[in-house]
Amino acid sequence: MEENEHPYTLINVIGGTNGVYEDHVEFLEKHFKLITMKEFTENKQDLSHKIKAIFMWFHKPVVDRDLLQSLPNLKVIANCGVGVDHLDLKLISSFGVKVANTPFAVSNPTADLGMALMLASARRIVEGHQIAVSPDTKCFMADWLGEEINGATLGIIGMGTIGYKVAQRARAFEMNILYHNRNRRNEADEQAVGAVYCPKLEDLLQGSDFVILSVNLSPQTQKLIGRKELELMKPTATLINISRGQVVDQDALVNALKNGVIKAAALDVTYPEPLPRDHALLHLKNVIITPHLGSATSKARHLMMRNMVESILAGVSGLPVPNEVHV
Numbered sequence: 001m002e003e004n005e006h007p008y009t010l011i012n013v014i015g016g017t018n019g020v021y022e023d024h025v026e027f028l029e030k031h032f033k034l035i036t037m038k039e040f041t042e043n044k045q046d047l048s049h050k051i052k053a054i055f056m057w058f059h060k061p062v063v064d065r066d067l068l069q070s071l072p073n074l075k076v077i078a079n080c081g082v083g084v085d086h087l088d089l090k091l092i093s094s095f096g097v098k099v100a101n102t103p104f105a106v107s108n109p110t111a112d113l114g115m116a117l118m119l120a121s122a123r124r125i126v127e128g129h130q131i132a133v134s135p136d137t138k139c140f141m142a143d144w145l146g147e148e149i150n151g152a153t154l155g156i157i158g159m160g161t162i163g164y165k166v167a168q169r170a171r172a173f174e175m176n177i178l179y180h181n182r183n184r185r186n187e188a189d190e191q192a193v194g195a196v197y198c199p200k201l202e203d204l205l206q207g208s209d210f211v212i213l214s215v216n217l218s219p220q221t222q223k224l225i226g227r228k229e230l231e232l233m234k235p236t237a238t239l240i241n242i243s244r245g246q247v248v249d250q251d252a253l254v255n256a257l258k259n260g261v262i263k264a265a266a267l268d269v270t271y272p273e274p275l276p277r278d279h280a281l282l283h284l285k286n287v288i289i290t291p292h293l294g295s296a297t298s299k300a301r302h303l304m305m306r307n308m309v310e311s312i313l314a315g316v317s318g319l320p321v322p323n324e325v326h327v
């Protein structure tokens with residue numbers, strides 16, 4: 001393809017662990033002329049009218065009013081992942097720019113990770129590994145007792161695509177399922193996984209052995225789980241977060257974990273990420289933390305990239321944008 005046939009796009013990070021991998025770059029280059037943020041900054045005059053799309057890989061580049069003003073022909077921003085809480089959707093839409101995300105690419109691996117965290121916490125996998133590899137360990141199969149999840153009650157807060165996939169998995173583990181969501185799911189969906197709707201969050205919190213957070217971050221869900229909510233949970237319960245760190249009041253969580261208000265937490269997300277090395281959550285024995293691994297599988301990352309390319313190609317051609325996020 002000739003260079004001038006390419007719709008222009010803007011890509012920020014290439015290479016590195018959090019970047020766009022080499023084979024992904026080759027794939028993108030089949031469709032687009034790629035311009036890095038650095039190249040754009042150094043040559044704004046020439047490039048600003050040419051750029052029609054932003055390829056947003058893990059929150060980069062930062063899209064603010066200045067950037068939007070400097071890209072008069074921008075049509076679409078494709079965001080990797082489902083969460084768009086780092087984007088000011090109203091501002092972007094006021095520039096006539098569309099935003100797309102990749103909800104289907106991330107839902108299975110994120111739901112899998114929720115189950116992995118629940119099982120790891122219940123069966124003390126991380127502690128078990130440390131015991132197994134410790135030079136001081138003399139005997140196995142002693143007192144490292146955990147809990148079984150079958151027959152336990154899982155409360156799912158946020159029954160969107162990811163929450164529902166968690167429910168499907170939990171059903172296979174013979175768990176009882178409660179859920180709380182803005183909108184109740186239809187009867188067929190509920191029956192397929194045996195989920196019971198809790199219009200009141202407190203009923204879910206009081207009745208669950210494991211509580212998993214799979215809500216979007218919004219002003220309504222910011223610090224949804226604070227001191228009051230933690231105190232409603234069973235002292236034997238575990239909190240699992242696969243949504244966003246800000247959904248939990250972390251100071252309240254630290255207190256709850258230190259004082260036996262709840263038993264344990266398993267967190268794929270924190271605020272900030274990573275936590276400062278002296279943060280209390282990193283030093284509590286009853287906490288497992290993973291570094292935001294929800295969508296971190298090679299299958300998901302490739303699918304994300306493919307979905308983003310599809311959204312950009314449609315957006316720059318004025319066609320309906322697949323996976324458009326509406327304000």
Ligand SMILES: O=C(O)C(=O)CO
Pocket residue numbers: 080081082083084106110292293294295
């Ligand atoms: O898709 C996202 O936004 C995620 O954070 C997946 O973990």
